[in-house]
Amino acid sequence: MSRALTGFLGAVLEAWQELRVHRTRVLLSLIGVAVAVCSLTTVVALGAIVQQANQELSERSSGRPATLYVSAYATDGSTIDAEALDRAWDETVARYGIDYASRVVSSGQSIPFVTGVVQVGTQAVDQPYGEMHRVRISEGHWFSTADEQALAPALVVNSVFWERLGRPDLATHPTVTLGGEKGATAVVVGVTPAATYETEPSMFMLASQLATVQAAQPAADPSADPYSGFGGGQTQYEMWIPPELAEPLLAAVQRDIQAALGDGAQVDVYRQDYAQYGDDPFLVTKLVVGGIAVLVLLLGALGLVNIALVTVKQRVREIGIRRSFGATAGRVFFAVMMESVVATVAAGVVGVMAAVLLVQSPIVHDVVGQGMVTDFPPFPVEAALLGLAAATGVGALAGLLPALVAVRVKVIDAIRY
């Protein structure tokens, strides 16, 4: 045991001294390895971060796994009985005890800003929607039960909307008028951050309050509303359920609502979240990115092998001297191998640190996040570990050939002058 320890330490020490003596040459060869490890770690880390960002974005648009969507239309082309559908939905949600269910009604609401009246894209949803789509709030709060019971409709607006209002303090309960001059007065209770590509105001309101607002409004000219074309304003239904229940529930919900609506309607229930295909949807991206990185690393290793081989041939005599002072063949093999490993691990540490700095830089965050990912995941530990492991592996691989050459050195020939 003690001999194994001193043997290991001795070999590392030997390798370190060797590296110190040939530092210029070693440094040059290591730049390549450091760059390769940096790029490998960066792509893996970015991959993980982009994946998380993508997941967040796709969850925001199509729900978290598993989200079921329900839509229904009349088979004869007439409009479906919205109230019957609503009732069937409520019953189904209650029957299966689903906590996260929401209606989604898209419409346009005329909002009189100081710069003029604007049709604002509006999604009327139920309260659980915020959780189901990970809606982020930068000011105020998402709809609460109190908002639901309040007389004045509550609004959660995007930051573009909020800017146009002049960034009022939400504690002062800023109001806007819905549906033109004589419409209802609504209170802005929350602000969501807008993605960098969003330039138009948009907002959420509660589906229950939309109904009252619309009932109070005089029937507006439908053609003035770009969101209420054919089938516009129709209600979508969605529920967020445990993924393992997705299949049985999909069938059950379809059957129950179909039964409630009768033969005249066609009911569709489907999944749209990213996890619906079972496989990892980012697998291909990962493979491509990983493949390129490995290629880069192997090229770096090739350069290292070359230099290590040249170095070993110049050191035949030195190896002979060490052997004559008691170095076993195994020890020589290990020490030469360790030279590569110690060197590449050092380069790997530098590469990983560079990758961390790069990935955590604000520029990279902007590009990846599009302003939509507010709290960035920390630098993925597995990427750093992978970078170090790859550096070690490449060092061992690059050290193998020179180590084999070193072991084959004939001691007698090496010390003959």
Added chain:
Amino acid sequence: MSLLRLEDVTRTVLPPDQPALTILNGVDLTVEGGDRISIVGRSGSGKSTLLNLMGLLDLPTSGLLAFDDRPVKSYSGAGRDRLRGAQIGFIFQQFNLLAGRTALENVAMPLLYASGRQFWRRRQLAADMLEQVGLGHRVDSLPDRLSGGEQQRVAIARSLVRGPRLILADEPTGALDLDTGQSVMELIDEVATRTGAALVVITHDPSIAARSRTHYRLDRGILTPAEALAETPAESLVDAAANKIADAAAGAHGERSDR
């Protein structure tokens, strides 16, 4: 019990596309602890080959080679390496210090292959050893900053740092001038005496050989005990001088006749 024993040892090499070449033929030699042995012989007579065998760097083609009465053949390769590291110290004609390493690192090198106390305290042991060869003030010098005599003293410190029982010196003064050579030999003698190690010196130089108690002559692979080359060192010096003159004359003559 003998430290090292060779019985009827033969070493034959098979150069490619040439008939077998017998370098050593029926060599018998016993080294006891604390012995002082010199081996002289012409260039190409097989001295280094014999020393490689004694240093366990090579195995005999036939015959017995035993260390502490155990046949060296019975050791594994690594076992032989460890035995060599612990028991045998080499001193070479060309010093063979590791370039780019300080004197201290060179002397500490064999201790990297030791274990236990020797491994952990290697820097202290190496510094002590350098002190003993009179280089306590040059521990951080690189070999190319040291004179030939100083380099050989570092090499002596290195060969002794693990406390070997056998010191093998292959022409230790061959690359040094006469005076430096004598003082280096004195140093080797002194440390060998102090540690009780056996010393085998290979040399061309009769005055160096004369320092030993037991003398051998190697001639075309055959080792024969030699009477003391001379009864007194003074005579041996005269002998050596005479030999050198004769050699030079022969060389000059040879050169002339080659033209």
